[in-house]
Amino acid sequence: MSVLANASRDALSDGGALASRVPGFVARPAQQRLTAAVAEAIEQRQVLLAEAGTGTGKTYAYLVPALLSGLKTIISTGTRALQDQLYHRDLPRVREALGVGVRSALLKGRANYLCLYRMNQAKGEAQFASPAQASQFQRVVAWAGRTRAGDMAELEGLPDDWPLLPQVTSTVDNCLGSECPFWDECFVAQARQRAQTADLVVVNHHLLLADLALKQEGFGEILPGAQAFVIDEAHQLPELAASFFGEGFGMRQAQELGRDCLAECKQVTGATAVLQEPVRALEHALRQLRAAMEALPLRGTRYRALTLPAVADGFDVLADALSALEHALESLAEASPGFDACMVRTHELGQRLGRWRDGDTASAAFADGTGDDDALADAVASGGQGDGAAVLAAAAAHGGEVYWYELTPRGFRCQRTPLDVSAPLRQHRERSQAAWVFTSATLAVGGGFHHIGHKLGLFDPDTLLEPSPFDWRRQALCYLPPELPEPGVRGYGAAMLAAVRPVLEASGGRAFLLFASHRALREAAAALEGGPWPLFVQGQAPKAELLRRFRESGNGVLLGSASFREGVDVAGDALSVVVIDKLPFAAPDDPVFEARLEAVRRRGGNPFRDEQLPQAVIALKQGVGRLIRSESDRGVLVLCDPRLTGKHYGRVFMQSLPTFAVTRRIEDVQVFFACS
Incomplete structure (x- = not known):
């Protein structure tokens, strides 16, 4: 057993550092076996797949070797709530018990941080649907003057689906970057800087995958320097990865684009006259398309959607509206960084719509039943009678991806999703030359790891199965x-x-x-x-x-x-x-x-x-x-x-x-x- 493994087991044993300094800590043999396995993987830069049943204490089991190793470590959790719990509760306890001076940082995606530019743009807008919304917005404004991290999670009681959240946070699409007048005070930039200098960074799967997929969440600069990755709640990773290695667009995204275009008009004289009509046309196209999609099932394939003439025509009208808006923005792009960003967003949204509607790979032809592969003949015929899923499924054998849509009560989303993400996950892992620990309470099926191992692109990894120690x-x-x-x-x-x-x-x-x-x-x-x-x-x-x-x-x-x-x-x-x-x-x-x-x-x-x-x-x-x-x-x-x-x-x-x-x-x- 390695030096790190022995030290980690000792820290979690009876009379060890945690038993002496963490109230209520109980030494558990399963936890000690898990921490030793994690330590070995970290020290040898290997891959470990470990199921730790409820009550094993897996969080402490991976935090101890991560902190003792001295390596730059990234820990990714399943949700923002777990991320906050790990960073604000578990990590301080273990670090204090071990007495190590490891620098740590918490990093979330852009949309979790207050954007001062967008908050100031939203001031004075007649967009509050109720006095309660106006009061909540004023609460955000007051908090903005005293927060240090700008993390929206600090505002207790603010619902995740608060309708004004997009107005006070940024995304990759609408962030102005270094051209933003609030760049020196940017909470996202500050969080990124803290993460770059930290020894241990706590992220969530959404952020990790966004940057592995080069979605520019602002974390990519740190990935190359990491020497160890710990993926908690690893059973969630394959499904989440499918969305991040794909591409999509939706009604809400287009609506926010139109709203941002008009908000920018406050800064430039005469801009409203240029943009009001194309934005109105965009909003009308979205409403008409959503109305046409009402005849569709809540979720289905692109093939199913485009067989309805009204829906196909609706996408054409939406594409024309985006093109007209982009043309109108060209004359304003140099007037402000905001207009330039809106023009780029409009162009990209139009490109995404086009790729989804028309396809940009050979598999798209098969997906729409226009290929000549004999193996697809039956699938095409079946798709003509049903919703076309068989057509797209057959296309998956050629291109490995599926095009689909989903309706929400007031909108829609269109997505291109790869069916197998094991290859890109494996490529990123091998390129990193780092240790990778995948752990969860639910990974094994019938005592084996074949299913999750295949999904994650793992070939013959080290494995550990620790059942729940509860009786x-x-x-x-x-x-x-x-x-x-x-x-x-x-x-x-x-x-x-x-x-x-x-x-x-x-x-x-x-x-x-x-x-x-x-x-x-x-x-x-x-x-x-x-x-x-x-x-x-x-x-x-x-x-x-x-x-x-x-x-x-x-x-x-x-x-x-x-x-x-x-x-x-x-x-x-x-x-x-x-x-x-x-x-x-x-x-x-x-x-x-x-x-x-x-x-x-x-x-x-x-x-x-x-x-x-x-x-x-x-x-x-x-x-x-x-x-x-x-x-x-x-x-x-x-x-x-x-x-x-x-x-x-x-x-x-x-x-x-x-x-x-x-x-x-x-x-x-x-x-x-x-x-x-």
Whole structure:
């Protein structure tokens, strides 16, 4: 064992640095094995793939060797919330306990920092839809005068979807860079400078991937100097990477462009007269296109969208409107840096629209059914009858990417997505010549890492599987309700809730009910309304606020969908039941997923075994992980889907979960809670 591995294990042992200085710290053998493996990978500049079950203490396990190594280290987490928790809570504790003077920095994407230029542009605008919005904007203005980091997360209670957020933050598209009059005070530039001089930088996957994909988030200067990367919540990386290595545009992006063009007019006399009409034409084109897309499914392929003449014509009109706006901006580009930036954005948006609409690779011809490959004939015919997903799936075998759209209540987004990101991820990793540690509580399927390893482009990496150290046999019980119909059968939702009610009665509420679809969630909310337990339903309030209310209720029942499967930590008596309605197989109407399955089939693989099943297993493990969060927690896991016992693949799910007692008797559940 290396010197670094020994030092890391010692720091996390009984009587070690953390046990002596961190209140409540408990030495765990699994954590010590994990930290030794991480240390070996860092010291040898190797790749490690490590699953650390809930309760292992993986954050401390990788922070200790990272801090002791003396190497420039980048730690990437799954979300901004986890990023803040790691940087503001965990890192200071470990650094102080070890007594090391490592310089650290927190770095987020541009859109997380206040942009002084855009905030000043927004002043005086008649854009506030309500007095509450105007009050929130004034709160941002007041905070701007005292913040040092400019991190919007400092403003508690400001929702992530606050409609004015784009007006006070910047993006790669609208940032003026060094030409900005506020450049010397720029919070993004200052954060970047701190990160460049730091020994340890905490980022999130969005930022890491944006810069690996050369999306210019301002972090690329640091990547070449990093000697070690730790990727926490690594199970999220492949799906996120697909969006970053692709390309997209949307209605909101175009609307913000028009708004910014008019905002710049305040600075230049006569500019409004030049731009008002082309901006109005752009807004009209967007509204007309969105109205035409109303006839489409919420999500589908480009082929499906463009077979509707009104939609195809709508994209043509939008392209013309962007071209006219770009032409109008040419005469103003030299009048201000803002107008120059708007012209560049307009040109790029038009280019993206053109690439999505017309395609810029040979695979696009196949995707639209115009290629002459005999292998695509059946797919083209099938696409003509359906939504064209088979056409694009076949094209994936040629070009490896799929073109698709998605509708939102007031907009749309068009995307080009690669189906396999393992090659670019592998190239970036090998080019770095750094150590790479990929870790999560949910990576393995049936005890193996083949699925996630393939997704990440890893060939024969070092692996470590540390199950949760919690005593699941004593602390948990798995209840499989008997005699439930198949999930696809009419009335399944009502039967499932009927089976769950006795569990809620035995536990006195204190439950998460996790649903595979929003429709099932809504139906359950309606059925449980007015019951004896306080009901908390996803969408009624921001996620953090909903969880706070649930914790404080003491006996609540929270209903959530996929986003509540992970990143939710409710320890103690407030949560004693987790109910999962169905095995979380991906939605069949997802054009990217469908094309990915077809690509697996064309490679000679088995789409269900190689893609659908592993993805569902990992998603189920995430949901199950909400139940037991500490050594003192006790709870019942209710898995309602009868396919767990009725289908041969059910064994793969059960083998991938913690080892616990399983029952089909509600009486055992009642006894479990009676003994609490």
